[in-house]
Amino acid sequence: MGLLASSDQHRSAGSLVVSVVSHGHGVQVQQLLEQMAQCHTLHGARVVVTHNVPEPALSAPQGGWPFVLEIVSNAAPQGFGANHNHALRHAREAFVCVLNPDVQLLAGEDVFAALLQAAAQPGVGCAYPQQVDEQGQVQDSERELPTPTALWRRRVLHQSEARVDWVNAACLVLPTSAWGAVGGFDEAYFMYCEDVDLCLRLRLAGLALVRVSKRVLHAGERASHRRWAHLRWHLISLLHLWRSPVYRRARQLLRAEGGGAGTIGGS
Template sequence: MSSIEMPFQGDLVLSVVSHGHGSQVRQLLADLSQVEGGLISRVVLTLNVPEPMLEALSEECFPFVLEVRRNELPLGFGRNHNRALQDVPEGYVCLLNPDVRLEDSQLFYWLAMYAAKPGVGCAYPVQVNELGVMQDSERELPTPTALWRRRVLGKKESRVDWVNAACMVLPREAWVAVGGFDERYFMYCEDVDLCLRLRQAGYSLVRAPVQIVHAGQRASRRRWDHLRWHVASLLRLWRSPAYRWACNALPASGAGAGNIGAP
């Protein structure tokens, strides 16, 4: 452990984007207020749409600095996070969904610890739903064949190539090195692309021994506009240099892929 540069107090900034998640945001901020160790310096909360329920947040007291940003027009997932985390002074950045519940007060300590390991580009927790069932947050490269096996044949992932962005802690160095999210993805696949570019740059993705509760639901299964965005993002991903690199560089089979794995 002596080779690990330990995160220090106030060295982590969190970015949360709300799109009508008012009640969940309030619960998340309450959870964050219970986090131990003083690692969190700031929480940047972006209101992608007007939310009267959250208007008074800036007047409330939290054990971290809360910055509330309000968009005049809704922006994409990646652009919102990129703006929130532009030129940050903190050593570590966290992408956090508003529909996440924290049950471990030392969650970010462990995530930052694993993100601090040499060569790590992203540390992430195990994700479970409200019933405690593990979610499929670790996924295989979404090739047409892999999607067919998953969606049509109902087969589970054969390996782990990327992880979703519901909760990620990255060293600032890695975040800056890959330039954050590719803002050409308005919604969907931006986390796939980010993970692939991190791996292409030589960074690893590591699962920390902690878990979160993620209540996320895939809107692309319920709304046509989201389905259209999902398909458009997949087409963009399949044309990207990162995807072409991944098809050639990642293992074709096995329980785990390349430099992704548990600690």
């Protein structure tokens, strides 16, 4: 049976905590926070910024931030999932948001209002926006289950993916009940595939992944395409995913459903 958003969540659609993890992204985080300060939906929200490595302090605007800003400074670097889990573990808000530091908010796009409205609907596990680059080109944030065959079609044959089995975690809003029910990110994934695993566990819980019509700018290039260490982590995470019970169960579920959550480019 799927999890349903409670009536309290419907009444508290503005109750949101946002987690941003910075690994030397100080300039981008500063820019992102200033953009978030212009978003009326976030006024009164709580924002947790985790510095995974030592960084200069962030500069508050004159008059302060319109949201509650909490800073966490790690004594030693932690994994992507571990950082977000720590930031969100005591969340009392109705909704939680995972937000990448290299995301930019577009003027006139009240993305958080749309995400909260979508996430508040019964049966929704997470809501996410469309991601575009600086030229407005849609980014491939929606993916098929990363089977070896699907990766071969994508990387070698350069074929486009048609299904949405999972979405990347650059910008996700989830009901706190759904986040808690699946246990947040699996910290066994230090980097890469934790978003695949999270989406699959939401799907297995009977919850939907819903794209809203709003956009964010996210043109970050995968570090695994440029650095051997990151490529190694990516491969390790893929092997861990393929061996996991979550992957096996989700693959059976998606086969039974005849596909993914939707189609690329669909509503």
